[in-house]
Amino acid sequence: xxxxxxxxxxxxxxxxxxxxxxxxxxxxxxxxxxxxxxxxxxxxxxxxxxxxxxxxxxxxxxxxxxxxxxxxxxxxxxxxxxxxxxxxxxxxxxxxxxxxxxxxxxxxxxxxxxxxxxxxxxxxxxxxxxxxxxxxxxxxxxxxxxxxxxxxxxxxxxxxxxxxxxxxxxxxxxxxxxxxxxxxxxxxxxxxxxxxxxxxxxxxxxxxxxxxxxxxxxxxxxxxxxxxxxxxxxxxxxxxxxxxxxxxxxxxxxxxxxxxxxxxxxxxxxxxxxxxxxxxxxxxxxxxxxxxxxxxxxxxxxxxxxxxxxxxxxxxxxxxxxxxxxxxxxxxx
Amino acid sequence: xxxxxxxxxxxxxxxxxxxxxxxxxxxxxxxxxxxxxxxxxxxxxxxxxxxxxxxxxxxxxxxxxxxxxxxxxxxxxxxxxxxxxxxxxxxxxxxxxxxxxxxxxxxxxxxxxxxxxxxxxxxxxxxxxxxxxxxxxxxxxxxxxxxxxxxxxxxxxxxxxxxxxxxxxxxxxxxxxxxxxxxxxxxxxxxxxxxxxxxxxxxxxxxxxxxxxxxxxxxxxxxxxxxxxxxxxxxxxxxxxxxxxxxxxxxxxxxxxxxxxxxxxxxxxxxxxxxxxxxxxxxxxxxxxxxxxxxxxxxxxxxxxxxxxxxxxxxxxxxxxxxxxxxxxxxxxxxxxxxxxxxxxxxxxxxxxxxxxxxxxxxxxxxxxxxxxxxxxxxxxxxxxxxxxxxxxxxxxxxxxxxxxxxxxxxxxxxxx
Ligand SMILES: [Zn+2]
Numbered sequence: 001x002x003x004x005x006x007x008x009x010x011x012x013x014x015x016x017x018x019x020x021x022x023x024x025x026x027x028x029x030x031x032x033x034x035x036x037x038x039x040x041x042x043x044x045x046x047x048x049x050x051x052x053x054x055x056x057x058x059x060x061x062x063x064x065x066x067x068x069x070x071x072x073x074x075x076x077x078x079x080x081x082x083x084x085x086x087x088x089x090x091x092x093x094x095x096x097x098x099x100x101x102x103x104x105x106x107x108x109x110x111x112x113x114x115x116x117x118x119x120x121x122x123x124x125x126x127x128x129x130x131x132x133x134x135x136x137x138x139x140x141x142x143x144x145x146x147x148x149x150x151x152x153x154x155x156x157x158x159x160x161x162x163x164x165x166x167x168x169x170x171x172x173x174x175x176x177x178x179x180x181x182x183x184x185x186x187x188x189x190x191x192x193x194x195x196x197x198x199x200x201x202x203x204x205x206x207x208x209x210x211x212x213x214x215x216x217x218x219x220x221x222x223x224x225x226x227x228x229x230x231x232x233x234x235x236x237x238x239x240x241x242x243x244x245x246x247x248x249x250x251x252x253x254x255x256x257x258x259x260x261x262x263x264x265x266x267x268x269x270x271x272x273x274x275x276x277x278x279x280x281x282x283x284x285x286x287x288x289x290x291x292x293x294x295x296x297x298x299x300x301x302x303x304x305x306x307x308x309x310x311x312x313x314x315x316x317x318x319x320x321x322x323x324x325x326x327x328x329x330x331x332x333x
Numbered sequence: 334x335x336x337x338x339x340x341x342x343x344x345x346x347x348x349x350x351x352x353x354x355x356x357x358x359x360x361x362x363x364x365x366x367x368x369x370x371x372x373x374x375x376x377x378x379x380x381x382x383x384x385x386x387x388x389x390x391x392x393x394x395x396x397x398x399x400x401x402x403x404x405x406x407x408x409x410x411x412x413x414x415x416x417x418x419x420x421x422x423x424x425x426x427x428x429x430x431x432x433x434x435x436x437x438x439x440x441x442x443x444x445x446x447x448x449x450x451x452x453x454x455x456x457x458x459x460x461x462x463x464x465x466x467x468x469x470x471x472x473x474x475x476x477x478x479x480x481x482x483x484x485x486x487x488x489x490x491x492x493x494x495x496x497x498x499x500x501x502x503x504x505x506x507x508x509x510x511x512x513x514x515x516x517x518x519x520x521x522x523x524x525x526x527x528x529x530x531x532x533x534x535x536x537x538x539x540x541x542x543x544x545x546x547x548x549x550x551x552x553x554x555x556x557x558x559x560x561x562x563x564x565x566x567x568x569x570x571x572x573x574x575x576x577x578x579x580x581x582x583x584x585x586x587x588x589x590x591x592x593x594x595x596x597x598x599x600x601x602x603x604x605x606x607x608x609x610x611x612x613x614x615x616x617x618x619x620x621x622x623x624x625x626x627x628x629x630x631x632x633x634x635x636x637x638x639x640x641x642x643x644x645x646x647x648x649x650x651x652x653x654x655x656x657x658x659x660x661x662x663x664x665x666x667x668x669x670x671x672x673x674x675x676x677x678x679x680x681x682x683x684x685x686x687x688x689x690x691x692x693x694x695x696x697x698x699x700x701x702x703x704x705x706x707x708x709x710x711x712x713x714x715x716x717x718x719x720x721x722x723x724x725x726x727x728x729x730x731x732x733x734x735x736x737x738x739x740x741x742x743x744x745x746x747x748x749x750x
Binding site for chain 1: 347349350351353354434435436439440441442443445446447448449450452453461465468469472473475478479480482511542543544545546594688691692696697722723724725726727
């Protein structure tokens with residue numbers, strides 16, 4: 001087949017002209033009632049095959065030829081006869097077999113990224129964040145919490161001093177233990193403690209009242225684990241990437257879906273971090289000559305204190321707390 | 334309708350149409366028949382039989398060849414332009430329908446291959462993926478048997494994205510850095526956003542063509558600033574009551590500054606029309622707020638969540654469906670009027686099933702969902718042509734950088750028409 005039937009548009013008016021397309025001495029030639037147009041092959045832009053979509057040939061003078069869906073197969077044959085080869089991706093996206101390979105590739109690379117690449121990247125990146133930036137970030141978080149959720153502590157000064165004294169025994173172990181500052185605060189949201197990336201550790205009055213000074217120090221040991229492993233910064237990096245990717249993928253549907261997906265995916269990371277912090281705390285307590293079971297006891301009490309309301313039972317970590325307690329008891333000595 | 338119509342005319346396809354096209358046309362006609370049944374313009378019930386007969390013959394190659402042989406005008410173009418419907422307006426206008434002939438399965442293959450390459454290249458290839466997506470949805474949209482085309486270049490889009498992403502990072506960092514940088518960042522966004530949006534619309538229009546004529550978009554910065562910033566400010570001050578006015582001004586703005594060749598689009602969308610669209614969702618919102626308040630007090634947690642999600646899903650789809658109809662039906666290209674008559678229930682139904690499908694398949698349904706929506710919108714869009722449609726004239730077209738378009742992607746701005 002030497003020539004091919006197309007619709008020709010001159011680029012000035014949207015009027016369709018019946019035309020024949022042929023190839024002659026390295027030039028595309030379009031002939032019809034309007035006369036003849038010629039253009040060197042490399043100057044003509046041929047739109048790629050996209051399933052059943054019409055294809056276009058754009059000539060350098062702004063005119064174009066359109067191949068209707070019915071003629072696509074014949075046009076592809078004609079192009080092949082002229083020695084035109086479609087690109088690799090263009091060929092891949094026509095076949096179901098490649099689509100399935102691509103699907104597998106997507107699943108595997110996302111899984112690899114989620115389970116290995118992202119945690120490793122965050123781990124490598126977190127130590128490079130300058131301490132000044134960490135301090136700024138943490139101070140800002142604490143300041144904003146102080147205004148709303150947190151109130152000044154009601155705890156007696158001797159009690160605070162007793163807890164600080166117990167914690168100081170960890171610091172005496174050497175440079176392996178990160179620098180920290182203890183902050184006591186009252187809060188209405190139930191017993192809790194958390195560490196900021198800078199080493200600022202906040203203890204709620206309600207938590208300090210759950211046990212004796214040594215037991216509270218066990219919880220601080222766990223928080224020191226978070227600081228030591230830079231969990232705060234790593235969590236920040238990982239969750240930003242996860243929510244960004246989930247947002248791009250599900251963004252067209254709704255922010256509700258992407259938000260929920262990100263939440264579910266991020267929870268796995270925090271579970272890993274809790275375990276790492278527990279392992280660190282057990283080591284610290286054994287090295288300083290204390291029984292790690294104090295942490296397990298505190299975990300059980302925390303669970304009981306939070307379990308009462310049953311409000312967010314969907315995301316509550318009941319089986320995980322049991323596993324954490326079991327781990328600590330198995331590694332007491 | 335005369336019974337002397339050929340099967341091709343019944344389905345509104347050309348005699349050279351492929352099987353996919355015939356299948357798509359049949360499906361469109363069936364849906365249209367179903368939508369109109371029961372309405373004042375209910376079609377002749379016999380039409381359904383003729384559609385089925387035409388489809389059965391044309392979709393089977395053997396029967397089709399035999400049928401073609403009985404036609405006395407082989408391969409000659411049909412006397413009436415295909416996809417023509419009677420305008421019914423009595424103003425001498427001829428109605429030309431739009432058709433989207435893409436298929437979910439075909440688009441899935443393109444989508445998944447490009448998604449995989451985008452992931453493997455850490456997002457760089459997504460510029461190429463975007464061009465393919467745009468091409469697929471432009472080139473499968475047919476009007477008078479010709480397709481639209483998309484000319485955006487992936488390299489330009491990639492460059493624009495890099496700049497827009499850097500801008501995005503700087504602004505997010507500024508927002509983290511304290512109250513003063515935050516205010517400054519907000520100010521910069523307020524000043525830059527209208528300019529970026531204009532450029533995004535320009536890029537999209539300038540890279541869209543139909544029958545080798547380009548579209549274009551041109552608007553002054555001051556106009557866009559007034560439409561966006563001023564309306565947004567009043568919307569905030571009136572606790573959202575001004576929002577329909579913002580939507581109307583923005584939609585009118587995007588249509589009225591567009592051209593096809595040298596011919597301008599016009600839009601007569603009224604403020605009252607848009608307020609009427611928002612009326613039902615708004616009233617429902619207040620009723621729901623009260624119901625949820627009471628139920629919340631009584632501890633009906635699951636009930637409240639279901640009600641909330643239901644509203645969150647249905648209300649935007651309802652507004653989008655009716656707004657699409659209102660915007661198109663008040664728009665015109667030169668003398669030629671548009672109309673859109675998507676049944677709102679169908680629009681909401683498609684939006685809702687798309688949403689469910691995407692969730693249940695962890696996103697794999699996305700290509701089918703997008704194709705379904707494109708089909709629905711095209712099948713109900715009509716151009717009522719007054720006289721010839723060949724009389725548009727091209728204008729000089731200019732190169733437009735992709736920065737605005739990329740910024741719209743990165744900042745997730747909605748430019749939907
Ligand atoms: Zn922890």
